[in-house]
Amino acid sequence: MNAPPRWFTVVAIVALLWNLLGCAAFISDLRLTPADIAQLPEAHQALYAARPTWAVIATAIAVFGGVLGCIALLLRKKWALPVFVLSLIGIVVQDYGLFVLADAATLAGPVAVVLQGLVLVIAIGLIVLSRKAIARGWLK
Structure with a gap:
């Protein structure tokens, strides 16, 4: 396994903080x-009233999946990729429910x-980063 460059760890830490903010x-x-x-x-009240429960569950999958994926990056684990894909699916489902x-x-x-x-852009970026890290041997 190759050691990732320093920027990789910095990006993973910033992404973890971003996802922790999402959890909060x-x-x-x-x-x-x-x-x-x-x-x-009133508009925000209407939004809460119209929000389906499955969209709230999708949000949980998105934010907690993002945190778990970032932890996997910091641990240099390949399973970061499928976790980030699951997180992205949660985001898409949540956005469908919301928008x-x-x-x-x-x-x-x-x-x-x-x-x-x-x-959405950050989630896609984390998937791209994970794929790159796997291809370069930074994750095991």
Whole structure:
């Protein structure tokens, strides 16, 4: 097995922090009480009401899969790739629930679209990085 360059570890750590922020946001979202949701703007309340349970489960798969995949990168394990693929599937399913069924683009606005687009790009980037790391022998 070849040693990865220093930038690989830096990227894996930054990606881990990014995914931990996603976990924190997800847990914070789950902890919202009906009273908390009632204090949100009407559009956000509508978004919570329209969000299917399976989309919430997909979000959990996405964020926790991202964390697990980053840990695998730091441990230099090949199983990072399938975990990142699973995380990406969670993101796509979540986005379908949010943007197609719940119309989050209208309800939450362009910031939600940009943020979810960034999440998608980073997830794809982590898959590309994992494939490159496997091909170069950085992961075992």
